[in-house]
Amino acid sequence: METFDVVVIGAGAAGMMCAIEAGKRGRSVLVIDHAKAPGEKIRISGGGRCNFTNTGASIHNFLSANPKFALSALRRYRPRDFIALVERYGIAYHEKTLGQLFCDGSAKQIITMLLTEMKAAGVTLRLETSVESVAKAVSGFEVSLSSGKVACASLVVASGGKSIPKMGATGLGYDIAKQFGLNIIETRPALVPLTFEAGMLARLTPLSGVALDAVVGHGKTKFQEGMLFTHRGLSGPSILQISSYWREGDEIRVDMAPGVDALAALKTARTATPRQAVATVLATLLPKRVAQVIAEEEAPDKGNIADCSDKVLGRLASAVNAWTFKPVGSEGYRTAEVTLGGVDTEALDSRTLEAKAVPGLFFIGEVVDVTGWLGGYNFQWAWASGWSAGQSV
Ligand code: FAD
Structure with a gap:
């Protein structure tokens, strides 16, 4: 049987980063993935330009049953560390908005950079290879792959979440966690467009394609970014952000003219330009x-x-500054950028991402119950958790 120090399941952002660090430490590392190409989500991310980090990333930008869990890894590997790597490879980038860094050229440059680093660190990559089973051996693990059995001292699960099944997302990581007795925090699609019931959708159909800047709120949580009316409901950054907080039956509140007191503006217009049409x-x-x-x-x-009347102006102003409605659902994993929930952080060491009860078993990246906001935070978590595990495997 082939033997490696480390087997990493998943050649995504987290798995590749972990493999690089483990390889640099002299470990023999095998990375397997059932996809035809590594880093497929990196390739499609950020509209093809990969929003690879956020300069302001802190635990406040993440959702988790334990909001402090991500702190250790995020401190060990910071946005500036990944930026230094990107700069070393001469990859040009820019800040789009709110600390979000994107490649000037193509997301493929990030994949090429990671593959070059993996090669330099002596990592073996096997694509189109699936996992049949995983078992605990006397020392370490035995992994049955479609290409045969391999043994390893450390097994790293970096198989991502459930979003975009068309691109190869599976629930394998959750199954492995359950097999070894780890708890799973309920998963649900996040960073996903929200949908309306048929009646509301019909009323809003004329707005399909309209984009505006809006403050979108759920309870005390608010985001001010773009919002887009679609033929299914609402999308755009502020809606994707709030979707991670929204639950079925909850209301969403939208201010479509942030910073403008619509009631005062309408009253002024009634005096200054009384003959103007309401719509004008x-x-x-x-x-x-x-x-x-x-x-x-x-x-x-x-x-x-x-x-x-004042009453009618009040109704109009509320529709502008405090439009309140209940979405019926979301577009689901088909279009969700990430999966909320995942492997319970209670079961993991926050510094190393190793399962506390199963020495040698690690969970990194999106499969863990750590979910970032839109804006480069999810990749920063993938790099940071991958790097941290890479120091310990
Ligand atoms: P993944 O990158 O999903 O990697 C998991 C790997 O495991 C995949 O290669 C998959 O093929 C493999 N795998 C899964 N199941 C199996 C199995 N059974 N057997 C073998 N291999 C398996 N985040 C940002 O920070 N910035 C962005 O700009 C951004 N844009 C995005 C755009 C889109 C359209 C989407 C869908 C997501 C975006 N994200 C973005 C989120 C980000 O891509 C993920 O959070 C990140 O890729 C997670 O990294 P990961 O390594 O944990 O998982």
């Missing part, structure tokens, strides 16, 4: 199509702004 006045605060729908919904029988 609203269009000074909002995209025209949104203004039209709000005017039709909230003031259907009012022609001019002068015809609107």
Whole structure:
């Protein structure tokens, strides 16, 4: 039987980083993946430009049953460490917004960089190889692969979450965790567009394709980024962000004119330009199509702004500054960028990502119950958890 010090399941962001670090420490490392190519999610990430980190990453940008769990790994491997690696490879990048760093060119440059590092560290990569079973051996583990059996002292599960099954996402990591008695925090699609029921969808159909800056809130959590009306419901960064907090039956509140007191603006218009149509006045605060729908919904029988009572202006202003609705669901794993939940952090050592009760078994990246906001945080978690495990395997 072939023997390696370390077997890593999953040639994604976390698995490749872990393999590089383990290889640099002189460990013999095998990385396997059932996909045809490594780092497929890196390739499609950030619209093909990979938002590879966020300069402001801290535990406040992550969701987990234990919000402090990620601290240790995030401190051991920081955004500046990954930026230094990117710079060493001469990969040009820019900050798009809010500390989000993207490649100027292509996400493929990040994959090439990781593969070059793996090669330099002597890592063996086997693609189109699937895992049939995993078993504890007298010392270490025995892994049955489609290509034959391998033995290893350390087994690293870096098989990611369930999002985008079309790209090879599976629940293998959760199954391995359960096999070894680790608890799983319930998983659900996150960073995902939200959908409306048919009636609401029909009313909002004319808005499909309209984008605006909005503050989107759920309880006390708020995000101010772009929002997009789609033919299924709502998308755009602020909606994807809030989807990680939203649960079935909950309300979402949207301010479509952040920083503008719509009621005061409407009252001023009623005095200054009384003959203007309601939709025309609203269009000074909002995209025209949104203004039209709000005017039709909230003031259907009012022609001019002068015809609107304080009560009607109040209704219009609420629709602008505090539009409240209940989504019926999300687009699910088909389009979700990440999976919320995963391997319970209670079962893992936060410094090394090793299972406390199963020496030699490690879980890194998205399979763990650590989920970042949109904006490069998920890759930073993949790099940081992969790097940390790579120091211990
Ligand atoms: P993955 O990168 O998912 O890697 C897991 C690997 O395991 C895959 O290669 C998979 O083929 C393999 N695997 C799975 N099951 C098996 C099995 N049974 N047998 C063998 N191999 C298996 N995050 C950001 O920070 N910035 C972004 O710009 C960004 N953009 C994104 C865009 C999209 C469209 C999506 C879907 C996600 C995006 N993310 C982004 C999230 C980010 O891609 C993930 O959080 C990150 O890739 C997780 O890394 P990972 O190594 O844990 O898992």
